[in-house]
Amino acid sequence: MKKLYVTTVEVNDGRNGHAKSLDGKLNVDLSLVEELGGKGGPATNPEQLFAAGYAACYEQAIKLVGEQRGIEIKDSSITARVILGKFEDRKGFGLEVDLLVDLPGIEPKKAQELVDEAHQICPYSNAIRGNVDVDTRIKQ
Secondary structure, eight states, rough: OOOOOOOEEESSSSSGSEETTTSSOOOOEEEEOOOGSOOOOOSBHHHHHHHHHHHHHHHHHHHHHHHHOOOOOOOOOEEEEEEEEEOOOSSHHHHHHHEEEEEEOOOOHHHHHHHHHHHHHHHHHHHHHHTTTEEEEEEE
């Protein structure tokens, strides 16, 4: 793989800690959510960060596919829902992702084609393929 971009983030104290990128552009506190036994709090968590990253990356992949096909994509949005769960049949935890894709002005069949092709080139989709269930839907 030809490297195009590299970033490094350091986290201290896990889910009740702090995350900071070495370039200083990311600098956020983390809170363990109540659902996982924490106190909650005003800070973000890994699932929110993953959802934001995946949604941004996936939307950009859709725009790239649209550009390659000569389709102008305007006012699009992706709503990413990330579910953290515990496996029932083995040890450990896993994720599920729902991506709701809004492509105003693009007919549903064409939108689905863009979404399907983007799923093949998005780095997040490629990284988790076969390990995380991802459901993509077109917003009606």
